[in-house]
Amino acid sequence: xxxxxxxxxxxxxxxxxxxxxxxxxxxxxxxxxxxxxxxxxxxxxxxxxxxxxxxxxxxxxxxxxxxxxxxxxxxxxxxxxxxxxxxxxxxxxxxxxxxxxxxxxxxxxxxxxxxxxxxxxxxxxxxxxxxxxxxxxxxxxxxxxxxxxxxxxxxxxxxxxxxxxxxxxxxxxxxxxxxxxxxxxxxxxxxxxxxxxxxxxxxxxxxxxxxxxxxxxxxxxxxxx
Numbered sequence: 478x479x480x481x482x483x484x485x486x487x488x489x490x491x492x493x494x495x496x497x498x499x500x501x502x503x504x505x506x507x508x509x510x511x512x513x514x515x516x517x518x519x520x521x522x523x524x525x526x527x528x529x530x531x532x533x534x535x536x537x538x539x540x541x542x543x544x545x546x547x548x549x550x551x552x553x554x555x556x557x558x559x560x561x562x563x564x565x566x567x568x569x570x571x572x573x574x575x576x577x578x579x580x581x582x583x584x585x586x587x588x589x590x591x592x593x594x595x596x597x598x599x600x601x602x603x604x605x606x607x608x609x610x611x612x613x614x615x616x617x618x619x620x621x622x623x624x625x626x627x628x629x630x631x632x633x634x635x636x637x638x639x640x641x642x643x644x645x646x647x648x649x650x651x652x653x654x655x656x657x658x659x660x661x662x663x664x665x666x667x668x669x670x671x672x673x674x675x676x677x678x679x680x681x682x683x684x685x686x687x688x689x690x691x692x693x694x695x696x697x698x699x700x701x702x
Contacts (some may be wrong), residue, residue, distance in 0.1 A: 480532035480696055482689075485523040485561070489671045490514045491679030492535055492575065498682060499689025501533070513671055524560065533692045534572045536561050537680065543580035558582065562604075571607040571695040573688055575680060578602060586611065590665065591623040593683035596633045597665040598624055601680060603688055607695035612687055631658060634665035637677050 479502040484493045487505030493516055497503050503516045506526045511518055519526065528534065538557035558574060558581055565572040576582055582604040590597030592612045600622075603609060611619035626632025663669050666681045 480693070481530065482692070483526075483528065483531040483534045484516075485526065485534065485536040486538055487511065487514060487518070488537065488678050489675035490516065491666065491668055491671070491682055492537060492685045494668070495680070495682035495685025495687070496535065496689040496692075498686045500693055501689060504531070513675060515670060524557065524564070528564065528568050528570075531570065532696055534565055534568065534570055535575065535685070536565060536572070537575045540577040540580065543577055566606070571692050572605060573607075573685075573692065574604045576602055588612075588684045588687070589622040590681060590683075591625075592620040593681070593687070595665055595667060595681060595683060596626070596660040597636065597681065598622075598633055599636065599666075599681065601684060603684075605688070605691070607692055609688060609691050632660075634660045634662055636662045636666055636679075 479500060482496050482501040482503050484503050484505040487493060487507045489511050493503045493505055505514050505516060505518045506521050506523050508522055510520050538561050539554055541554035542556045562574060574582060578600050582602050585602035585604045586609045587600055587602050590599045613619055628635045662676050666676055667683055668679060
């Protein structure tokens with residue numbers, strides 16, 4: 478039987494797919510209906526959903542209050558990282574909390590699409606009570622960001638808003654879309670089941686597949702490669 482992972486604030490399931498590929502049975506919870514979520518889903522308040530019956534928990538509390546332009550301002554967006562952490566710590570289970578750069582996570586690991594060969598600059602932070610290690614190259618050295626290309630030259634995708642300033646196809650065109658041959662949002666994220674809006678909020682499954690192996694190691698002491 479596969480270990481069960483609870484995916485709180487799940488969105489359309491980018492993180493869930495990575496954990497599934499790492500070997501978990503995944504159950505998602507979100508306050509909004511998620512018709513494209515690929516696994517068992519419950520529409521409910523993530524801060525009140527029962528935590529019993531699971532082997533590990535992932536949570537992605539809303540990030541809007543922590544993005545650079547909002548984090549020092551009075552905002553209507555909730556700040557749920559601390560209360561989420563409190564709930565998860567009380568379970569005694571292995572857990573992961575994900576959020577954006579600038580969020581108040583404790584000793585987080587930062588992952589970027591370029592660490593996984595994705596044409597994507599998408600930094601996300603991951604806090605955990607399990608030991609997390611960075612992806613490594615063939616010689617065993619930890620991988621770091623490799624922002625070798627640009628969106629403007631068609632080598633990377635900007636999966637947010639309208640795709641950033643993007644490559645300009647004509648004078649005065651700010652959001653003209655990708656150049657021919659540039660990576661699509663779906664290819665850059667490694668996701669093929671979401672809408673464009675859902676993609677802008679998603680975590681690439683490559684990130685959580687990597688993290689999921691470390692959670693498995695916490696549950697199964699034999700460890701990982």
